[in-house]
Amino acid sequence: MRAIVTVIGRDRVGIIAEVSGALARANVNILDITQTVTREYFTMMMLVDTSGFAGAFSELADSLDECGERLGMSIRIQREDIFEAMHRI
Amino acid sequence: MLNINEIIETNEMIDRQHLDIRTVTMGISLRDCSGYDAAETARRIYDKVTRSAAGLVRVCEDIERELGIPIVNKRVAVSPIAAVAESSDAEDYTIFAEALDRAARELGVNFIGGFSALVHKGFTRGDERLIASIPRALAETERVCASVNVASTRAGINMDAVRLMGETIKQSAELTAASGGFACAKLVVFANAVEDNPFMAGAFHGSGEPECVINVGVSGPGAVKTALTAARGQPFDAVAETIKKTAFRVTRMGQLVAREASARLGVPFGIVDLSLAPTPAAGDSVAEILEEMGLSSVGAHGTTAALALLNDAVKKGGVMASSHVGGLSGAFIPVSEDAGMIRAAQSGTLTLEKLEAMTCVCSVGLDMIAVPGDTPAETISAIIADEAAIGVVNNKTTAVRIIPAPGRHVGDTVDFGGLLGTAPVMPVSGGESGDFIARGGRIPAPLHSLRN
Numbered sequence: 369m370r371a372i373v374t375v376i377g378r379d380r381v382g383i384i385a386e387v388s389g390a391l392a393r394a395n396v397n398i399l400d401i402t403q404t405v406t407r408e409y410f411t412m413m414m415l416v417d418t419s420g421f422a423g424a425f426s427e428l429a430d431s432l433d434e435c436g437e438r439l440g441m442s443i444r445i446q447r448e449d450i451f452e453a454m455h456r457i
Numbered sequence: 458m459l460n461i462n463e464i465i466e467t468n469e470m471i472d473r474q475h476l477d478i479r480t481v482t483m484g485i486s487l488r489d490c491s492g493y494d495a496a497e498t499a500r501r502i503y504d505k506v507t508r509s510a511a512g513l514v515r516v517c518e519d520i521e522r523e524l525g526i527p528i529v530n531k532r533v534a535v536s537p538i539a540a541v542a543e544s545s546d547a548e549d550y551t552i553f554a555e556a557l558d559r560a561a562r563e564l565g566v567n568f569i570g571g572f573s574a575l576v577h578k579g580f581t582r583g584d585e586r587l588i589a590s591i592p593r594a595l596a597e598t599e600r601v602c603a604s605v606n607v608a609s610t611r612a613g614i615n616m617d618a619v620r621l622m623g624e625t626i627k628q629s630a631e632l633t634a635a636s637g638g639f640a641c642a643k644l645v646v647f648a649n650a651v652e653d654n655p656f657m658a659g660a661f662h663g664s665g666e667p668e669c670v671i672n673v674g675v676s677g678p679g680a681v682k683t684a685l686t687a688a689r690g691q692p693f694d695a696v697a698e699t700i701k702k703t704a705f706r707v708t709r710m711g712q713l714v715a716r717e718a719s720a721r722l723g724v725p726f727g728i729v730d731l732s733l734a735p736t737p738a739a740g741d742s743v744a745e746i747l748e749e750m751g752l753s754s755v756g757a758h759g760t761t762a763a764l765a766l767l768n769d770a771v772k773k774g775g776v777m778a779s780s781h782v783g784g785l786s787g788a789f790i791p792v793s794e795d796a797g798m799i800r801a802a803q804s805g806t807l808t809l810e811k812l813e814a815m816t817c818v819c820s821v822g823l824d825m826i827a828v829p830g831d832t833p834a835e836t837i838s839a840i841i842a843d844e845a846a847i848g849v850v851n852n853k854t855t856a857v858r859i860i861p862a863p864g865r866h867v868g869d870t871v872d873f874g875g876l877l878g879t880a881p882v883m884p885v886s887g888g889e890s891g892d893f894i895a896r897g898g899r900i901p902a903p904l905h906s907l908r909n
Contacts, residue, residue: 374464402461413461425523446525453709455463
């Protein structure tokens with residue numbers, strides 16, 4: 369299943385390392401990354417493939433929530449379908 | 458590949474503009490639950506509802522988590538109980554409302570609709586018993602919703618039913634006087650009721666529906682309002698286009714959720730209801746969309762035109778986004794559930810008369826309106842008759858959900874809590890309608906040619 373991870377918050381050292389580490393431990397493959405920093409705010413979007421993750425989607429979401437708390441940022445994971453539905457015909 | 462702005466835009470609509478799936482409603486046929494013994498029938502109803510909808514809440518919660526979009530309500534609609542209960546020996550149908558209430562609690566759904574009767578042309582024995590049971594059934598249960606269809610474009614208006622519903626509403630209010638007449642918030646009187654409406658309190662599972670079905674109601678007034686702020690000062694062509702685009706996106710989300718829920722529950726997908734349903738939360742208001750179009754307050758002259766545009770554009774935008782559209786589809790204008798409507802009703806800008814005019818061009822009718830507790834039953838019946846006439850003549854659904862709040866007067870407010878909000882008590886006309894309602898009989902169906 370393809371999903372979008374969004375990371376939003378104040379910029380700091382090690383955001384990508386922390387998030388990609390969490391994803392690697394969950395055996396989730398990163399397919400693409402886009403990021404920008406505007407006025408100290410860091411916004412990153414990752415397209416990931418979760419098919420290698422053995423647990424339920426909610427467990428993955430929980431582990432990213434914890435990762436977000438450690439970083440003091442908002443991290444969420446959503447299936448790609450919701451964005452496709454909204455923005456592509 | 459999606460771009461980052463699209464992702465951010467979607468999440469902002471969800472986080473800041475209250476975009477959500479308002480309800481996933483499972484329709485369940487209870488036709489096979491009929492029987493002579495009332496207790497046995499009630500048991501069959503409970504068993505069938507809890508068995509059919511066992512996975513509903515869990516599946517919706519999984520979808521919420523995976524897509525990151527809130528599904529605010531999970532609900533159940535059943536076959537009109539008047540028909541299911543008719544062959545039983547029960548005189549009082551409260552026993553069936555209690556079975557539905559227990560089932561709803563067991564499932565974790567906040568409302569269950571279908572304590573209903575369709576009497577637009579006349580009553581069967583079951584219909585009469587059901588209507589007589591409504592006040593007690595609603596007062597003694599928590600989650601059950603009732604509805605009665607009193608008119609249709611093809612049958613005309615059953616004025617005996619209209620009279621009866623005025624009395625029923627008064628009794629329901631009096632039995633729940635301590636909570637401001639709360640039972641009336643769970644009771645809808647319809648003209649041209651639809652069989653696949655997922656929204657409460659008027660949802661029921663119609664006779665042309667399959668065994669079990671998933672219907673989804675979307676929402677998103679906040680998203681429409683935010684989109685319109687970008688079109689400030691532009692002509693109405695641009696306003697309509699903007700609303701259409703937003704409605705399209707919102708509906709696509711509804712269609713996705715409906716498809717997922719249907720597949721996971723193994724239940725056919727019925728319809729997506731393209732409605733803008735407000736909540737009392739700030740920024741989740743239909744009134745504020747109308748105000749964004751240039752009105753100082755909803756209720757000002759121009760409101761009906763603004764609402765007509767909004768209602769039409771929502772449908773045009775949404776229709777292409779879903780494979781099957783149905784339900785009530787349009788803009789809802791429940792007074793107590795919309796912060797902008799509450800404000801306007803309190804300031805006197807929004808009156809019952811203006812609301813009645815608005816119902817000619819939007820999806821439902823006089824919804825969640827509190828009136829003084831001493832309003833006579835005949836006046837309430839007359840309000841229903843007016844609203845039914847609008848529906849019947851214009852070939853649309855109209856409804857009345859009105860609360861004659863016991864002991865309350867114009868200027869008071871009634872707090873129902875949660876999504877049902879706070880209703881300012883609005884004045885009704887001082888004229889009397891008693892002799893008009895006492896006539897009874899039927900107002901014939903309107904002519905469908907020579908239209909003007």
